[in-house]
Structure formats: C-alpha cells, structure tokens
Amino acid sequence: MSGTLFILGIGPGDPELITVKAADILSRVKKVFIPVSGQGRESYAYSTASNYISPDTSVAELVFPMTTDHELLSRRYAENYQRIETVLRQGYDAALLTLGDPGTYSSASQIATLLRQRAPDIPIEIIPGITSFAAAAAKAGIALSKSSDLLAVVSSYDDLERIEAILDLSDTVVFLKTYTQRDTIVGLLEKQGLLEKAVYIERVGLPQERIVRDLRMLPDEPDYLSMIIVKKKA
Amino acid sequence: MSGTLFILGIGPGDPELITVKAADILSRVKKVFIPVSGQGRESYAYSTASNYISPDTSVAELVFPMTTDHELLSRRYAENYQRIETVLRQGYDAALLTLGDPGTYSSASQIATLLRQRAPDIPIEIIPGITSFAAAAAKAGIALSKSSDLLAVVSSYDDLERIEAILDLSDTVVFLKTYTQRDTIVGLLEKQGLLEKAVYIERVGLPQERIVRDLRMLPDEPDYLSMIIVKKKA
Numbered sequence: 001m002s003g004t005l006f007i008l009g010i011g012p013g014d015p016e017l018i019t020v021k022a023a024d025i026l027s028r029v030k031k032v033f034i035p036v037s038g039q040g041r042e043s044y045a046y047s048t049a050s051n052y053i054s055p056d057t058s059v060a061e062l063v064f065p066m067t068t069d070h071e072l073l074s075r076r077y078a079e080n081y082q083r084i085e086t087v088l089r090q091g092y093d094a095a096l097l098t099l100g101d102p103g104t105y106s107s108a109s110q111i112a113t114l115l116r117q118r119a120p121d122i123p124i125e126i127i128p129g130i131t132s133f134a135a136a137a138a139k140a141g142i143a144l145s146k147s148s149d150l151l152a153v154v155s156s157y158d159d160l161e162r163i164e165a166i167l168d169l170s171d172t173v174v175f176l177k178t179y180t181q182r183d184t185i186v187g188l189l190e191k192q193g194l195l196e197k198a199v200y201i202e203r204v205g206l207p208q209e210r211i212v213r214d215l216r217m218l219p220d221e222p223d224y225l226s227m228i229i230v231k232k233k234a
Numbered sequence: 235m236s237g238t239l240f241i242l243g244i245g246p247g248d249p250e251l252i253t254v255k256a257a258d259i260l261s262r263v264k265k266v267f268i269p270v271s272g273q274g275r276e277s278y279a280y281s282t283a284s285n286y287i288s289p290d291t292s293v294a295e296l297v298f299p300m301t302t303d304h305e306l307l308s309r310r311y312a313e314n315y316q317r318i319e320t321v322l323r324q325g326y327d328a329a330l331l332t333l334g335d336p337g338t339y340s341s342a343s344q345i346a347t348l349l350r351q352r353a354p355d356i357p358i359e360i361i362p363g364i365t366s367f368a369a370a371a372a373k374a375g376i377a378l379s380k381s382s383d384l385l386a387v388v389s390s391y392d393d394l395e396r397i398e399a400i401l402d403l404s405d406t407v408v409f410l411k412t413y414t415q416r417d418t419i420v421g422l423l424e425k426q427g428l429l430e431k432a433v434y435i436e437r438v439g440l441p442q443e444r445i446v447r448d449l450r451m452l453p454d455e456p457d458y459l460s461m462i463i464v465k466k467k468a
Binding site: 009019101103109110116124126129130134135138139141149151152156165170 | 400
C-alpha cells in the first residue's frame, strides 16, 4: 500500500496563517518535502511550517530552480517527482509544502500532474492555502472586491497590451511578483492615472513586511515577494 | 479602553480550513457576531466556527439581507455596525465572522469602512481566509493559475459584453454565485467552445458538496453557493 501525497498550502509566510488542517497533517506525516529555489537557500516554506512538524519527521529540500530553461526545469521536476514517488511507494504519507495556495501560481501543481499521470493509484490530497494577495489586502486594510466587482490577478508582464486591457476591464488588479518589471507597471499606472489607487506590499506576513501607499516612494531594491494592488473603485 | 474588532475569514465552510490564527482568536474573544441572510436562517459561518468558540462566549446574529434595496441595506449595515461598536466601547474584543476571505466579496468590509469612519480610535484587525474558489480548485484537482496565467474572478453577470471580453483575455475565469444566471453563463461557454474546459462546484467543503465536470449534467435546482471554473489552458 502506498502512502498519500498531501500538497499543502501553508499560506503567505505567517505561521499562524496555516489552516488547522495543514497543521494537523504536518504533525502526522513522517516525510515533508520543502521547495527551495537553490541548494541551501533560505526556505520561507520551512520557517512557516517548522513549528508544526514533529521532531522525528524527515524533512527534505527539493530544488525548483528559478529559470526559464525549460529542459533544465522539466529534468528537475522529474527528479523531484521521483524522490516523492519513492517515499510514497515505501508506504509513507508525505507532505509537499507550498507557500500560499497550491492552485494559485505554485510549482506543486506540476508535481500533482506528474503523479496523476505516472502513478494514478497513489492518492493525492490538495489542501488550499491563504494566498499572498488575500493576506496583503487584509494587512493593508483593502477590500479586494465587492458586490459585482471584477478581480484580476496577473503574474507576468510580457504582454503590455494585455495588461492595459485588463486594467481597463477590471475593478481590481493584483500584480504579483513585481520585481522584474516594477518600473513598467508603475509607468503604466501613472499613464492611466491610477497611481493614487495603488498600494505596494512586500513580504506580507514575514518580519520584513513593508506596505507603501505612495508609489513614488518605493524601495530601490526590487523584492521577489512583492505585489501591487490597484483598486479603481473606492 | 475599547476592545478590538477582529474581522475573521473562516474559509469556505470546512471547520478544518480555518486558520490557526482565526481559531485562536475565536477561543479568546467574548463576543462573536455572525452574519445571516435572515432571522433564524441556517448559518454556515456558525457551523464552521462553532467548535472553536468557548461556551461562555456570547454569540449574536446580524442580519445582512440579500436584497438590492440600497436604502434597506444601508439601514441594516448601520444597525449592525452600531451593535458591534456598542460592544467594543464596553471594552470587549469582538469577532465578526465572514465565510471565505473578508477582502473577497464579503459584506464585512463595509463594517470595517464604517468603523474606520465613525470610530477611528477603535483598533481593527482583518484575518484573511481561504476563498471558496481556492478550496473548490483544490477539491476538483484544478490548478487555477500557472506561471504567466491571467486569473479573473467574476461575481456578477449584468454586463455580458464585459464577461465575453474577460473570457477572451484571461486564462482562467472563476464565475462565483452562478445561481441566478447559470444558463446565461453556460450558453456563453458553449458559444465560445469552452464547455469542455469548465467545472461546476457546489457547496465546497460542506456535507452537500458536489462537483460536476460535464456542464450538460448540471443539477436542476440552482444553488447560491456554487461556482463555475473555466480553465482554457490544460
């Protein structure tokens, strides 16, 4: 009998924003897999979840490199997948952690896809998590959406025309991971007269959390864990 | 000294999908306010949270009627607000429950706005919650969004042109509260050849949960707690 894979959303990084269910699963499984962007890199997933993991549980890092090299990426996914399947085949339940929510811009969903394709007999359970933008809105005191609002979430800025169209169409737009093209986004918001309607939030729920309401005063150093929320209606 | 108002996201309805933080606050406050759509109506918020509330805590229902009568609505909001402020002024901490996330289509945000306007000295803390659509995607095994996807969330269907535009522009569209205009949405998806890309989810996390992958087989009776997730990319 194989074990079950639990893909756990552990929320934005504040250990208290884990669900009761995720905390319970973490205390029961004997194998926990933690995604990191590189060997030995700081793991927000681990620092968020560590208090809930029993001391006799084995914790392993899986490297999901931040790269656009598709060949390298899919090789790494296959290797990571194999390590998980091996443990499950040994009969252990295992948890794969994912910051935020597993269904919302998370690399865990690709592991789930591989597992369903290659080992359809192995049970898998996905536990949703608090997204970074729900946490950021709560901290900044912003209601993301009300009554009939249209809410859009964007995580890439390759197609500026598309971004302009979505800004036109939506009531609220969440720009995630604003580190690479922050100036482009801010420029666009300025052009559209939306700069006063935007809030910048960095590292929500982490000790270095920062909220900037005047986008002319942004920190110089772009941060990976950052977002801009634009709310057109009051 | 006034108490603090905690606006608590308690998630989609599964008591285990409450955050550790919300559970902790529920166990500490002496006053809990629960939104209901009418006097004596079933309260999913209460059944989700009840296990975490101490027996000596006073629990009060606040009626937020489902109506488009703006005058009635704003009178009710003002009354509900007043009841909360009175308790806070007596020095008690109080929790106002909200299903899902307080920032995402929740009436609690209007109470927060009233409190900030009328009693800016009273502290308020908003605790994010798991949204119904994150929970539904997890249960249905759907990744809402990956890498550079554009995710849109829609909760009203008055403007069909806008809905068509958002379907064109986005990779994933979540249609919340599909009860009033389900046929319109399904018709639109059929017209755009997207019927096979859509999943219907009803009452996620509740005992009557239902997932329908073939939109030609939808239940006859429309349900308020229902959504359709359309995912254009595999």
